[in-house]
């Protein structure tokens with residue numbers, strides 16, 4: 001499968017208009033997809049933003065020419081109703097044929113707790129995500145009104161009057177082995193986050209493929225997409241520190257416990273040692289360094305890169321891909 005290089009334009013790290021300018025610049029440089037975080041609260045507090053992803057997507061689709069645009073990722077189970085999620089992405093894809101996708105996942109306390117005060121266990125949120133996907137597919141595919149009684153969601157003669165001509169591509173986040181298998185079973189493509197390459201190659205991707213095969217799909221035709229942050233600067237230490245905004249994601253308890261307060265996340269993020277940031281995110285001084293790192297993940301089986309630019313000089317972090325993209329796509 002051909003490698004795809006996408007740009008993750010963060011609207012929790014940057015103001016929405018700045019992220020939009022980045023997306024336009026990234027498309028001109030050769031990034032073929034644009035991804036946006038779907039958050040209510042951000043992963044850092046100081047100087048953070050947190051715009052609404054679907055509003056931003058409409059503007060991004062209009063401002064870019066042909067890039068594929070998707071969330072990375074939307075949690076369709078608590079703060080959003082899956083029927084409204086289905087309606088939103090059907091509308092966007094009808095307006096911008098072939099250019100719109102959605103990635104879904106079981107959510108984060110940061111986004112769900114502040115506006116619902118609910119935080120079910122991981123297994124329950126995974127079960128809710130599967131049912132939410134079922135609801136979304138029914139609404140996207142049905143030619144007649146749909147009634148459905150589920151464990152978590154109900155539909156009563158629900159019908160989407162605005163639909164695209166083709167399917168909305170569905171990516172599904174699997175970070176753990178069970179999540180990866182569910183992705184294979186219930187979605188078109190895998191979305192995951194950076195992990196060590198042995199785990200990706202020997203656990204995450206095989207579990208995804210196992211789920212896909214069980215559901216009668218051909219995993220070779222399904223993308224293995226991954227979000228990873230990068231920071232590039234001629235001064236290596238500065239490059240490493242550039243990724244600090246996202247260091248909270250490297251603290252496992254942030255996923256295990258009900259942490260929804262950005263100042264608390266920031267406190268943990270600031271304690272993450274720079275060696276840990278360097279090991280988990282892409283830190284480079286030049287294009288060569290980025291190419292080497294991307295090749296490493298290609299060898300592990302990743303086919304679509306969603307690259308979050310956390311470089312001290314953001315435009316330098318985009319423009320350097322004029323050299324990186326031809327090398328890693330070749």
Ligand SMILES: C[C@H](OP(=O)(O)OC[C@@H](O)[C@@H](O)[C@@H](O)CN1c2cc(O)ccc2Cc2c1[nH]c(=O)[nH]c2=O)C(=O)N[C@@H](CCC(=O)N[C@@H](CCC(=O)O)C(=O)O)C(=O)O
Nearest residue numbers: 037038072073105107122173174175176177178179192193
């Ligand atoms: C927590 C793991 O679950 P999993 O289903 O695999 O992954 C969850 C993620 O998909 C979500 O948290 C997702 O919403 C995060 N996310 C995101 C993910 C991604 O791949 C790319 C980009 C993003 C950006 C983004 C996200 N979320 C948003 O809301 N908005 C965004 O923009 C996991 O580890 N699962 C394990 C099972 C773990 C488990 O069940 N543990 C037990 C206890 C175990 C023990 O301690 O003994 C429990 O907690 O009850 C698995 O194997 O699936």
Ligand SMILES: CCCCCC(=O)CC
Nearest residue numbers: 037038072108193249250
């Ligand atoms: C381990 C990182 C999971 C993704 C965190 C996130 O929400 C990024 C936007």
